[in-house]
Amino acid sequence: MNELIQIQQVQKRYGKGKKTVTAVQEANLSILQGEAFGLVGESGSGKSTIGKMLIGLEDPTSGNISYLGSPLWKKGRFQNPRAGEIQIVFQDPQSSLDPRMTVRDIILEPLYALSRSERQARGGPSRLHSLMKRVGLKEEHLSRYPHEFSGGQRQRIAIARALITDPSFIVLDEPTSALDVSVQAQVLNLLKELKKERNLTYLFISHNMAVIRYMCDRVAVMSRGEIVETGPSRSLFENPNHLYTRTLLSSLPSILDSCIDTGKGG
Numbered sequence: 001m002n003e004l005i006q007i008q009q010v011q012k013r014y015g016k017g018k019k020t021v022t023a024v025q026e027a028n029l030s031i032l033q034g035e036a037f038g039l040v041g042e043s044g045s046g047k048s049t050i051g052k053m054l055i056g057l058e059d060p061t062s063g064n065i066s067y068l069g070s071p072l073w074k075k076g077r078f079q080n081p082r083a084g085e086i087q088i089v090f091q092d093p094q095s096s097l098d099p100r101m102t103v104r105d106i107i108l109e110p111l112y113a114l115s116r117s118e119r120q121a122r123g124g125p126s127r128l129h130s131l132m133k134r135v136g137l138k139e140e141h142l143s144r145y146p147h148e149f150s151g152g153q154r155q156r157i158a159i160a161r162a163l164i165t166d167p168s169f170i171v172l173d174e175p176t177s178a179l180d181v182s183v184q185a186q187v188l189n190l191l192k193e194l195k196k197e198r199n200l201t202y203l204f205i206s207h208n209m210a211v212i213r214y215m216c217d218r219v220a221v222m223s224r225g226e227i228v229e230t231g232p233s234r235s236l237f238e239n240p241n242h243l244y245t246r247t248l249l250s251s252l253p254s255i256l257d258s259c260i261d262t263g264k265g266g
């Protein structure tokens with residue numbers, strides 16, 4: 001598999017002077033085309049900051065990030081490889097979906113950042129109906145507002161919005177952490193299926209080792225801004241090298257585990 005993303009010696013500092021916070025310290029990692037790459041670590045370890053640098057929301061303080069060999073950031077400016085190529089699904093659909101917009105407008109919004117020809121190349125709004133169906137929503141939902149939906153349905157709306165531009169790479173930042181356990185399994189399974197059908201590459205951010213183990217081919221473990229261990233999911237879970245990874249593993253929630261394994265609520 002080819003490298004889609006390469007992160008080399010990347011640092012991110014927030015603030016100035018005495019208030020400086022180093023969120024990411026000299027991180028190195030690569031994400032291969034077509035893989036689900038997991039980023040795990042406790043709250044505040046720098047996971048979301050890495051995700052934000054990949055979608056253009058935060059610029060690295062130093063180091064290089066490349067996408068298919070081309071720099072993603074040049075002189076503090078984000079170089080979108082192709083408009084809509086990289087998308088994100090956030091943790092909390094309650095706050096990431098604009099409450100004043102209908103579902104139709106929410107899902108279509110990313111298309112308006114594209115040029116007319118780019119929109120047409122990706123099927124434009126005509127793909128809306130099949131996409132709604134694919135993520136488990138109904139056509140009649142299009143004219144409704146986010147507050148009229150359950151948490152799981154709201155996250156399905158956020159997934160449809162991320163897919164409308166036909167991206168290759170999606171950052172999933174704790175996409176199921178705000179959901180009930182049984183609903184988490186449904187949304188995780190949907191994400192797995194979509195990845196396969198569309199040949200997507202994921203950066204899957206979570207503090208939950210069970211979810212990461214279920215979803216990801218390879219994993220990097222972060223602690224206090226540093227990547228302390230990287231490896232294929234299976235070997236990392238069966239034979240963790242770093243003490244911090246072992247500590248995280250000991251907190252693995254068994255309820256979600258059994259829910260996923262049996263496919264309950266599919």
Ligand SMILES: Nc1ncnc2c1ncn2[C@@H]1O[C@H](COP(=O)(O)OP(=O)(O)OP(=O)(O)O)[C@@H](O)[C@H]1O
Nearest residue numbers: 014015021023041042043044045046047048049050
């Ligand atoms: N905009 C910001 N300004 C200042 N500090 C920030 C900002 N964003 C994040 N930080 C700090 O950077 C560090 C890393 O935060 P980040 O959100 O990347 O961690 P995380 O592992 O994703 O945590 P969580 O799971 O809680 O989202 C934390 O100390 C956080 O307080």
